[in-house]
Ligand SMILES: Nc1nc2c(ncn2[C@@H]2O[C@H](COP(=O)(O)OP(=O)(O)OP(=O)(O)O)[C@@H](O)[C@H]2O)c(=O)[nH]1
């Protein structure tokens with residue numbers, strides 16, 4: 001969990017939820033990261049609530065600041081432009097540092113370095129269902145690398161040049177493009193082609209996995225494909241000049257450098273990160289008492305959700321019934 005001291009209440013909400021639904025049976029360790037030292041109060045309360053060991057990490061200033069090669073004036077101009085267009089967090093430098101950190105650095109933190117798998121938890125989220133099996137074992141045993149719950153469209157203004165930069169990167173490093181990748185999740189009507197970058201001719205439809213929930217293999221972020229991709233994007237400066245989010249960056253990497261089969265939709269997890277929530281659709285999850293959420297008031301059918309597109313692309317039943325992939 002990347003979190004500020006001021007978010008202690010929301011952090012405790014999330015920890016209580018994850019402990020009650022899952023971790024009190026598994027006692028996995030918690031790692032908290034912050035760009036400022038955690039207060040004694042934060043450490044005491046979170047350690048008191050966690051069933052497993054707790055770790056507290058401070059982020060290196062160089063990983064939470066504007067690099068020398070970035071043009072500060074250009075950042076200002078970009079921010080002013082976004083503020084004038086009412087883009088959420090458009091004028092925030094800390095938000096940009098956060099997105100860059102989640103894109104390129106959290107997995108290299110010395111504490112995180114000792115781990116292979118993680119479950120990203122944000123302050124103020126809620127889990128609606130008992131998590132009765134170990135999702136890390138599930139991922140490992142089934143060849144999964146990246147797991148998500150919700151998918152949606154990104155604000156175009158925050159990533160105007162991300163797709164072109166991604167295309168450029170893949171053109172320069174065609175070896176990183178996975179066979180059976182998820183390009184068709186990102187590009188509407190993409191034409192299957194054997195000629196490499198021709199496949200990228202289409203526009204990005206802005207679909208991405210919502211990264212405030214992630215269960216994933218840290219070794220993917222540590223791989224040459226992702227390291228090179230992040231370094232390339234970081235040099236482009238879009239984390240600052242625009243407001244590239246870690247969600248589209250993670251999603252494009254997972255979707256292009258991994259085979260589709262390595263990406264898993266956790267359809268059995270009920271989850272809320274305001275303002276959106278989703279709820280498993282099958283009868284069993286509700287009749288058994290495993291889940292407590294309103295099945296009809298959920299995000300999957302919202303016009304803003306990309307999940308129906310994922311179900312199509314991944315060849316899954318849309319997940320509405322007991323026989324579906326819920
Ligand atoms: N330590 C620290 N953590 C931050 C900072 N900004 C954001 N975070 C954390 O980064 C994660 C994402 O930030 P959020 O503010 O939740 O951003 P978001 O999820 O896009 O948007 P909302 O939840 O709608 O505000 C959360 O875990 C925050 O606690 C910061 O300046 N310092």
Ligand SMILES: [Mg+2]
Nearest residue numbers: 122123212273
């Ligand atoms: Mg959040």
